[in-house]
Amino acid sequence: MPANEKLKDAISHLPHKPGVYKFFDDKGIIYVGKAIDIRKRVSSYFNRSAQHNKKTLKLISQIQHIEFTIVDTEADAFLLENNLIKQYQPKYNILLKDGKTYPYICIVNERFPRVISTRNKINDGSRYFGPYPSVTTMNIILDLIRTLYPIRTCTYNLSPENIAAGKFKVCLEYHIGNCKGPCEALEDETQYNYYISQIRNILSGNLSVAKNYFKDQMSAAAADFQFEQAHEFKRKLDMLEDFQTKSTVVSNTLTNIDVFSITSNEKCAFINYLKVMNGSIIMTQSVELEKKLDEEDADILASIIVQLRMEFDSTSREIITNIELSLPLDNVTVSYPQIGDKRKLLNLSLKNALYLRKEREGRQEKNKDLSEQREIRVLETLKKDLRLTELPRQIECFDNSNFQGDNPVASMVCFKNGKPSKKDYRHFNIKTVVGPDDFASMYEIVTRRYKRLLNENQPLPQLIVIDGGKGQLSMAVKALKDLDIYGKIAVVGIAKRLEEIFYPGDSFPLYIDKKSESLLLIQRLRNEAHRFAITFHRSKRDAGTLKTELTEVKGIGPTIANALLAKYKSVKKLKELSLQELTSEVGKAKAAILYKHFHETA
Structure with missing residues (x-):
């Protein structure tokens, strides 16, 4: 059965159910798509060929096999499609290919927890914050935490038994005031854990708990005439204020929101993502994606939202975007604000996406101009060297x-x-x-x-x-x-x-x-x-050699030799065919002659 007939037969047996479909060529999966009705969606590729662009027509021409998976809801299809795209990375699907492993700040699950940076997120009970797209930003936050709180940096196992046995001695960090010596039981564990709880709030974007703590400590120290200590608390309070000022404060009423915006040209899409916690933008990321099949902005953004939220461990229940799109995610609302603080936030995200687009297009135009200038320069040199009368374009x-x-x-x-x-x-x-x-x-x-x-x-x-x-x-x-x-x-x-x-x-x-x-x-x-x-x-020359070898076989003429040459390219491949396969190519009689010749010669 011809390939197109096989596909038509396969499509006729597809279900009218929601799910995911996969297109295969001879090497593997080349495209994964989702659909509310699998048969209608897959049929549209073959029934509306006049409406497709060149990229989609090229995809269709390479399809040799179709598979599908039925799911219960559109939301399940959406998530399954995303997982399959990440797993197989089909060449016709848009995929967020960053290649980076972003760093996290980790509060280690141990007695007297350390606060460290890591790129390996493991399920060991530790608390991870991030990931951070900028190492510089992460280090600024780490430096702030270590300046505000006397947290240990050693890797000792500070179990009660080890400390009681006197296994450890305080180090230089203790003597310069960066640690209070829990290794020798010089620090109360309850107070240490209170510091850790404040650090969790800071890393979650909630600075109010830490600020109130330093205000209270400053007031208490001043009331007790401990002015040097009060000044130290005031200095730490100022550091928190300064850090909050440098974080883009949107509105105290906006908490735990993901902001996405998209702009595109014929070839690429440019997307910006802002993560808002407790009224402040705590993370921003801009990405450029090459279009594979001239996709609509809504389709691109819906797919990338899922990928970015997974990449940055977002649990936000509210998403705002600059275009309307269908995003079937459970317990997540999508809005397109037109006024107010959310609109200002959306405008900021869109400004970042537009800046990325302008920068990329400007760079491409500049490279194009430089390339054209070089080409003209080389041709001008050639014209001069060869004494030509016109530019040899x-x-x-x-x-x-x-x-x-x-x-x-x-x-x-x-x-x-x-x-x-x-x-x-x-x-x-x-x-x-x-x-x-x-x-x-x-x-x-x-x-x-x-x-x-x-x-x-x-x-x-x-x-x-x-x-x-x-x-x-x-x-x-x-x-x-x-x-x-x-x-x-x-x-x-x-x-x-x-x-x-x-x-x-x-x-x-x-x-x-x-x-x-x-x-x-x-x-x-x-x-x-x-x-x-x-x-x-x-x-x-190779064709001549093959034709000669085949035509030397009695009973095999040039017509058959040419046909076999066009398909198999070499005698070696022909020799690997079974008698049944040869029969399907040249008929029973000719196949018997060729099979006998190849194997007797061997």
């Missing part, structure tokens, strides 16, 4: 290839604005020349190339480069003269040994500086033409 280079006179072929490569234009490359089978005659072959291919351009009214190149010495160059010139276009196109030859440039009718070669960009461009042309010719010649 289109250059074509010819080369011949044969092996001991067999399978003579030729190639022509085309560079436009200094870059390969592979759609304009051409192969030539030599038709009028018998034997290894490079001169006559050059005359033939140059004639055929430009005769065709003239007949089709196609533009001629500004420069022709002939890979060879004076002989090949003179034959190319003869071809141009016979076509009456000699003088309309500049033509030069390049000899391989000394990189000599020859002009028609000039017995002395031109030597260009070995480091010159124009010589490097000519060498690139020559090497590309040589590679292209050799590849073509090798494929013809």
